[in-house]
Each structure stands twice: as structure tokens, then as C-alpha cells.
Amino acid sequence: MNTAVFRTCPTTGLKVDLSAQALIKANAVAAVVFLALGGLFGLSVALTRWPAVHLLPADWFYLALTAHGLDVLLLWIIFFEMAVLYFASAILLNCRLATPRLGWVAFGLMLVGGLTTNVAVLQGQSSVMFTSYPPMMAAQYFYLGLILFAVGALIGCGIFFGTLVIAREERTYQGSIPLVTFGAMTAAIIAVFTLASGAIILIPTWLWSLGIISTIDPLMYKLVWWAMGHSSQQINVSAHVAIWYAIAAMLFGAKPLSEKVSRGAFLMYILFLQLASAHHLLVEPGLSSEWKVFNTSYAMYLAVLGSLIHGLSVPGAMEAAQRKRGFNKGLFEWLRKAPWGNPAFSGMFLSLVMFGFLGGISGVVMGTEQINIIMHNTLYVPGHFHGTVVAGTTLAFMAVTYLLVPLIFQREIRFPSLAKWQPYVFGLGVAGISLFMMGAGTLGVSRRHWDITFSGAPFDFSYPPAALLMLALNGIFGLMAALGGLMYIVVVVSSVFFGKKVEGKIQLGAPEGPPAVATYGSSESLRIPGTLMLVAVFFVAFVLYYFVNWKYLSDVWPMR
Amino acid sequence: MAISSPSERLWWKSPLHRVELIWITVAFLWGLVMFFMMIYWHAAGSQNLSTETYKTAPFTYYAKVETMVKDYQVRELNGVPVVRPPAGGDVYLVGRMWLWYPVLELQKGQSYRLHLSSLDLQHGFSLQPVNINIQVHPGYEHVLTITPNHSGEFSIVCNEFCGLGHHTMLGKIFVTEAAEGRS
Numbered sequence: 170m171n172t173a174v175f176r177t178c179p180t181t182g183l184k185v186d187l188s189a190q191a192l193i194k195a196n197a198v199a200a201v202v203f204l205a206l207g208g209l210f211g212l213s214v215a216l217t218r219w220p221a222v223h224l225l226p227a228d229w230f231y232l233a234l235t236a237h238g239l240d241v242l243l244l245w246i247i248f249f250e251m252a253v254l255y256f257a258s259a260i261l262l263n264c265r266l267a268t269p270r271l272g273w274v275a276f277g278l279m280l281v282g283g284l285t286t287n288v289a290v291l292q293g294q295s296s297v298m299f300t301s302y303p304p305m306m307a308a309q310y311f312y313l314g315l316i317l318f319a320v321g322a323l324i325g326c327g328i329f330f331g332t333l334v335i336a337r338e339e340r341t342y343q344g345s346i347p348l349v350t351f352g353a354m355t356a357a358i359i360a361v362f363t364l365a366s367g368a369i370i371l372i373p374t375w376l377w378s379l380g381i382i383s384t385i386d387p388l389m390y391k392l393v394w395w396a397m398g399h400s401s402q403q404i405n406v407s408a409h410v411a412i413w414y415a416i417a418a419m420l421f422g423a424k425p426l427s428e429k430v431s432r433g434a435f436l437m438y439i440l441f442l443q444l445a446s447a448h449h450l451l452v453e454p455g456l457s458s459e460w461k462v463f464n465t466s467y468a469m470y471l472a473v474l475g476s477l478i479h480g481l482s483v484p485g486a487m488e489a490a491q492r493k494r495g496f497n498k499g500l501f502e503w504l505r506k507a508p509w510g511n512p513a514f515s516g517m518f519l520s521l522v523m524f525g526f527l528g529g530i531s532g533v534v535m536g537t538e539q540i541n542i543i544m545h546n547t548l549y550v551p552g553h554f555h556g557t558v559v560a561g562t563t564l565a566f567m568a569v570t571y572l573l574v575p576l577i578f579q580r581e582i583r584f585p586s587l588a589k590w591q592p593y594v595f596g597l598g599v600a601g602i603s604l605f606m607m608g609a610g611t612l613g614v615s616r617r618h619w620d621i622t623f624s625g626a627p628f629d630f631s632y633p634p635a636a637l638l639m640l641a642l643n644g645i646f647g648l649m650a651a652l653g654g655l656m657y658i659v660v661v662v663s664s665v666f667f668g669k670k671v672e673g674k675i676q677l678g679a680p681e682g683p684p685a686v687a688t689y690g691s692s693e694s695l696r697i698p699g700t701l702m703l704v705a706v707f708f709v710a711f712v713l714y715y716f717v718n719w720k721y722l723s724d725v726w727p728m729r
Numbered sequence: 730m731a732i733s734s735p736s737e738r739l740w741w742k743s744p745l746h747r748v749e750l751i752w753i754t755v756a757f758l759w760g761l762v763m764f765f766m767m768i769y770w771h772a773a774g775s776q777n778l779s780t781e782t783y784k785t786a787p788f789t790y791y792a793k794v795e796t797m798v799k800d801y802q803v804r805e806l807n808g809v810p811v812v813r814p815p816a817g818g819d820v821y822l823v824g825r826m827w828l829w830y831p832v833l834e835l836q837k838g839q840s841y842r843l844h845l846s847s848l849d850l851q852h853g854f855s856l857q858p859v860n861i862n863i864q865v866h867p868g869y870e871h872v873l874t875i876t877p878n879h880s881g882e883f884s885i886v887c888n889e890f891c892g893l894g895h896h897t898m899l900g901k902i903f904v905t906e907a908a909e910g911r912s
Contacts, residue, residue, distance in 0.1 A: 227893050227896065228893055231890065231893070231895075261732055261733075297890075298890050302850075302851050302889070304849070304850055304851075304867060305850050305851075305890075305891070305892070342734050343734050343738075344734045344735060344738045345734055345735055345738075345740065346734065347730075347731060347732050347733050347734055347735075348731040348732075348735070349731050349732050386868070387851055387866045387867065387868070388866055388869065414731035414732075415731060415732055417731065418730040418731040418732045418733075419732065422730060423730070423731070424730055424731070424736075425731050426746060426749060427743065427745060427746060427749060428735045428737075428740040428741070428743075429740060429741050429743065429745070430745065430749050430753070431731075451778075452778055452862060452863045452864050453864045453866070454780070454782040454845075454864075454865075454866060454869045454870075454871035455780070455782040455866075455869055455871075456780065457780055458771060458777070458778075458780055462764070462767045462768060466760075466763065466764050466767070469760055469761060469764045470759075470760030470761075470763055470764060471760065473756075473760060474753070474756050474757055474760055477752070477756040478749075478752070478753060478756065481748075481749065481752045482749070485748075485749075486731075533763070537763065537766070537767060538767045538770075538778075539767065539770050539774065539776055539777060539778070541862075542776060542778055542861055542862060542863070543860045543861070543862065544862065545853075545862040545863070545864065545888075546853045546855065546862055546864070546888040546889055547855070547860070547862060547888065611860075612858075612860075613855065613857045613858055613860040613886075615853070615855055615886050615887070615888035616888065617888070617889070617890040617895070618886075618888065618890075618895065618896055619895070619896045620896040621896075623886075623896060623897065623899055624896075624897075625894075625896075625897045626896070626897040626898070626899040627807045627808065627809060627828065627897070627899060628806070628807060628884065628899045628900075628901050630857065630884035630886070630899055632857070632858075633858070695746045695748060697748060701748065704752060708755070708759070711759075712759070715763065719766070719770075722774075722776050723774065723775070723776065725776055725859050725860060725861055726776075726856075726859055726861060726875050726876060726877055726878055726879075727775035727776060727875070727876040727878060728775075728776055728777070728778065728779070728861070728873050728874060728875045728876070729775075729777050729779055729873070729874050
């Protein structure tokens with residue numbers, strides 16, 4: 170029964186199940202392919218929104234927008250998360266992977282499903298946006314592909330849980346599972362909820378597209394669909410926070426400040442993040458204000474609390490580790506002397522900062538019941554989620570790739586100087602995209618809109634000139650992000666296929682020194698003034714921006 | 730390290746750092762502030778979205794729109810009727826591919842019961858440059874009371890994707906000074 174074959178990792182000393190390694194490789198490669206495809210669609214969308222360029226005709230614009238959402242938000246991220254799940258279970262726990270054959274079935278289903286939906290979109294009859302709100306109907310293969318993909322991903326989560334059970338049975342680790350595995354488990358639990366919600370709504374919608382069911386209630390669809398659509402973003406949050414901790418550990422030997430606090434914060438995600446479907450229903454008819462207030466705030470912002478805790482404990486762990494190593498001068502020597510030329514660190518740190526400042530704050534503000542009135546379906550929405558999913562998740566995934574390629578693919582990174590600049594180019598591009606879309610949205614510009622000059626409309630209307638400028642800047646920063654994406658793909662693909670084979674032990678981060686934090690819980694050992702300063706700046710920005718938006722709201726027409 | 734098992738087996742028994750405790754407390758309290766801010770605004774704020782909603786059918790709803798147009802049409806703008814309903818009364822606006830129908834003429838400072846619904850797909854009522862955004866569903870009639878507080882010409886953009894003509898979907902609301910309203 171137990172026929173797993175292992176190699177021993179010369180760097181970490183961990184036993185690596187070769188079938189887990191093969192599955193990690195396959196899922197990561199598929200992820201990168203869909204990132205390239207989806208990124209290309211995204212670039213064409215940004216260039217069409219740039220009024221002076223206006224690249225695509227209307228039908229292609231909506232097709233590209235649908236494909237962009239599908240390929241990057243769903244396929245790139247979930248494929249990569251499958252790789253993360255297998256890594257955090259089999260590799261980190263020193264264990265064989267449960268049912269690797271089923272892992273290939275899951276991979277096959279996800280691949281066939283992803284391709285099916287892509288073909289349906291490219292045929293032109295399914296430009297229904299990623300959200301596919303009824304009564305607008307796509308080709309039946311659009312829904313069928315998504316269902317196959319979801320089933321595959323669900324199997325992948327099952328394999329992850331199975332591996333946890335095996336590791337426990339076979340005592341491959343001592344004590345509790347590592348924090349990173351705990352974070353991955355959080356992601357997997359949320360994924361089960363998410364994918365089940367997807368199945369519950371997409372199966373009837375598929376039957377509707379086949380003519381077997383006569384109607385799908387548009388409001389009910391939205392409620393259940395967003396239990397997949399938004400909760401799946403919480404899989405990303407859990408996964409990329411786990412990656413933040415993993416990179417901090419691998420590069421600095423950083424220990425979590427407190428296992429209890431970090432795990433508690435993940436627990437907040439499991440308990441409360443699922444309520445976020447409400448974020449998309451705040452200006453919908455037919456739902457009570459009580460329901461909206463409770464759900465949109467994740468039951469009094471308890472899931473936000475989880476993220477705020479990680480926002481302190483991840484940089485705090487790094488600061489503590491760096492200070493132990495002797496970078497003790499002033500507030501920020503630990504940060505100045507961090508390995509800024511190592512893309513795994515720079516990508517991770519930019520991801521951490523931008524997720525908080527761009528994606529996090531805007532998300533909480535936009536998710537406020539009444540403030541949503543001045544933001545719903547404007548470009549503010551994609552501005553926000555490019556701050557979370559691209560600047561946060563995608564950049565974190567890119568950063569960890571620079572460690573996975575030498576460790577799992579056992580290849581050296583080619584073009585190291587290109588790799589060194591990649592997180593900065595991509596990060597700056599995405600920051601621009603996020604900020605300028607939020608800016609245009611604040612000025613009222615609609616999302617999912619081919620021509621914001623309204624040519625061919627029965628009346629005249631134009632948004633303020635500043636909004637058009639913002640969209641031009643969005644195009645320019647879109648080009649920059651695309652360049653950063655291209656650099657990533659060039660580095661990763663050429664390293665994986667043509668990189669020099671890694672022999673022996675490799676140096677991941679800082680040279681080994683004394684363990685970062687000797688013991689938990691002794692308050693004397695913890696001095697993180699730099700992190701406290703960063704957190705204070707963040708908090709002040711958060712509070713100010715929150716109340717500024719109440720001010721904006723108070724100026725619009727009274728309504729009740 | 731975060732990638733290996735906790736070095737202390739009983740990690741849940743180790744006490745909290747003071748720094749962490751302070752931040753958790755501050756963050757939790759801030760969450761409460763944000764939570765109660767929404768409730769406070771329901772009591773004290775002037776911008777709260779009504780939840781009054783009725784199930785309807787496109788034909789039923791469209792009949793009400795047509796009745797209002799017949800009763801209160803004052804002129805036509807680019808082929809679309811302009812309706813000037815009485816202040817304080819019911820106003821029916823419908824979204825369809827690809828027009829907000831009809832054009833409305835309202836008086837500043839007066840309240841209206843605005844009904845919103847769609848004949849076909851979902852649409853997004855996006856009033857510009859005020860920037861009020863409300864989702865409009867077919868089969869649901871959403872009623873809210875609005876009080877225009879500025880006079881002038883306002884546009885209704887559709888901000889939910891509704892097919893290839895989506896970008897041509899516009900409507901208009903004219904808000905007149907109360908004095909003009911009596912003439």
C-alpha cells in the first residue's frame with residue numbers, strides 16, 4: 170500500500186515524496202500558464218480603458234474581461250493553491266502524499282474544466298463576465314467547465330486533509346503541525362465551503378442553460394454565487410498569509426511571535442470570513458439592513474481582526490529575528506538591512522504592505538453598508554481587489570516561487586538580475602492599477618464599461634476629465650505590471666526548463682545565526698518598535714480614510 | 730519556525746506579549762467602532778438605502794411606468810418622454826437593454842418615492858455626478874425615497890454589464906429649483 174518514494178532535501182533535511190513533488194510541479198506550471206494567458210487579457214482590458222488607445226472593439230473587450238477574471242482570479246490562483254496545499258502537507262510534514270493517483274485525477278479535472286470554460290469564452294457566446302449573473306446566459310460549456318474545475322479542486326483539498334491524517338497516524342512530525350500548514354489548512358477548510366457553494370449554484374445554472382430548469386432567481390444566485398466568489402478570495406488571503414510566514418521563516422529563520430495569536434487569527438478566518446457574500450449585496454433590493462450590517466462586518470469585524478493581527482505578527486517576527494541577528498540600531502535598521510535584492514523577500518514585503526494599505530483598507534471601507542452606495546460597481550471595486558488579489562496574493566505567490574524553484578524543481582534561478590527587479594516592476598505597476606482605478610471609481614466611473622465617453626448613447630454625458638486621466642494612468646501602470654508579469658514568466662519558465670541543476674545545500678536567506686526568538690512569551694525578549702511604528706502609520710491611515718468616506722457619503726442626495 | 734512544528738509543545742499555554750495584547754485590543758475596539766458606526770448612521774445619517782422591495786413581473790411593472798408617463802409627460806428629449814411627477818409621489822423608473830426609461834424631472838428639496846426595476850437583465854442604477862449606485866434586478870421592485878438637494882442635469886449610467894450596448898445605456902434626471910416647479 171505504502172509505495173511512496175522519497176528523496177532527502179539537502180537544504181532542509183526534509184523527506185520529499187516524489188509523487189507530491191511531481192504534483193506540485195504540474196499544478197504550479199498550469200498556474201503560470203494561466204497567469205500568462207489571463208495577464209495578456211488583463212493588459213488588453215487596461216489598454217482599452219485608456220481613452221486615447223481604446224484597443225479592443227466592444228465585443229472583444231467584454232470577452233477579454235470575462236477571460237481575464239476566469240484565468241487569473243480562478244485558474245492561476247487555485248492551481249497555485251493546490252501546489253501550496255501539497256507543499257504544506259506532504260513536504261512540510263515530512264510525509265507521503267495521500268492518494269497521489271487521485272491527485273492526478275484532480276489535476277486532470279481542473280485542467281479540462283479550465284480549458285473548457287476558456288474555449289466557451291473564446292467562442293464568443295459566453296461574454297457574461299466572471300460573475301455570470303442571470304438572467305444573462307452563457308453557453309452551457311461555460312458552467313460545465315467551472316463545475317469540473319471545482320470538483321477537481323475539491324478532490325485536491327480532500328487529498329490535503331488525507332495527508333494531514335496520514336502524517337498524524339505515522340507520526341512524521343512532533344507535537345502540533347507547523348503554523349504554515351495550519352494556515353494552509355485554514356485555506357483548505359474555506360475552500361471546501363467555497364467550492365461547495367459554487368457547486369450548489371452552478372449546477373442549477375448549468376441545468377438552466379440546458380433548458381431543464383426554467384428560471385434562476387437573480388438575487389438568490391448572487392447570494393450563493395458570492396459565497397463562492399468572495400469566500401474564494403479568503404482562500405487566497407489564508408494561503409498568502411501562510412506564505413508570508415513561510416518566507417519569513419525560510420529567509421530569516423523567523424519564529425512567530427506567538428503561535429497562539431497567529432493561529433487564533435487564522436481561526437478568525439475560518440469562523441467569520443464566509444459571511445462576505447454580503448459585500449456584494451449591500452445595494453441590492455430585498456435584504457434587510459440587519460442582515461447586511463451583521464454579514465458585511467464579518468460579525469463585528471472579527472475576520473478583519475484576524476488580518477490586523479497578521480499585519481503585526483508577520484513583520485514583527487521578521488524584526489525580532491533581525492534584531493537577534495544584531496541589526497538593532499534605531500527603528501528600522503532591521504528593515505534597511507533586509508535582503509531587498511532577494512525577490513522572495515522584496516515580493517513578500519511589498520505584498521504585505523500593499524495588501525494592507527491598498528487592498529485591506531479599501532475593502533473594509535467599501536464593505537461598509539452605507540458607504541457602498543457611493544462605490545458599488547464603480548471602478549473602485551476592481552481597484553480594491555487588484556490591491557488584494559494581485560498586489561497581495563499574486564505577488565506573494567510570485568515571491569515564494571523564487572524559493573520553490575530551487576527547492577522543489579531543484580533548478581537554479583536563471584537571469585538573477587531580472588528576478589531581482591521583477592517584484593518591484595510588478596508591484597509598482599499593480600499599485601498604480603489599484604490606486605488609479607480606485608480614484609476613477611471615486612469619481613463615479615463604472616466598471617465593466619467599454620466606452621466611458623458613451624458614444625452612441627441617446628444623451629450626452631461625460632465623467633470629469635480627471636477620471637479620463639486616471640484611466641490613462643491605469644493603462645500606463647497596466648503596461649508596467651504586464652512587463653513585471655512577463656519578467657516573472659521568463660525567469661520561471663527558463664529556470665524550470667533550462668536552469669542549472671541544484672546540487673547539494675543551497676543558501677536561502679540570511680546566514681545561519683542564533684535562533685531568532687529563543688522562547689515564547691517572555692516579554693523581555695520582544696522588542697519590535699519598528700513594526701509598531703509601521704502598524705501605527707497604517708492604523709492612522711485606516712481611520713482617516715474611513716471617516717473621509719463617511720464625509721463623501723454625507724454629501725449625496727438624502728435617501729431612506 | 731513557522732515551517733516546522735512549534736518548539737514548545739504546550740504553545741497555547743505561553744502568555745501573550747504585551748505589544749500583541751495592546752494591538753489586539755485596539756484592533757478589536759476599532760472593529761466595534763466601525764460596526765456601531767453603521768448602526769449609528771441608520772439613526773442619525775441621511776443616506777440609508779431603503780429595503781422596501783416587492784416581487785413583480787416585467788409586464789406588471791412596465792404597465793405602471795406607462796401609466797405614469799401618460800399622466801405626467803411634459804415633453805420629449807431625443808425621443809424619450811420627459812415626465813414631471815408630482816412632488817412627494819411615486820416615480821417609476823425602468824432599466825432595459827439599453828435605456829433608463831423615462832427621463833425624470835424632479836424638484837429640488839422635494840421627496841419622491843423612486844421605484845426601480847428591470848425588464849430584462851440586471852442593470853446598475855448609477856446616478857452621476859452624485860455617485861449613487863444601486864443594483865436593479867428583473868422581477869424585483871425596489872422602492873426608495875430620495876430628496877434631490879441640488880438642481881441641475883444628472884445622468885444615470887448603467888454600471889452592471891448588460892450586453893454589447895451596455896455603454897450606450899444612459900438616462901437623465903433633471904432637478905429644477907422649487908420656484909420653477911410651481912410655474
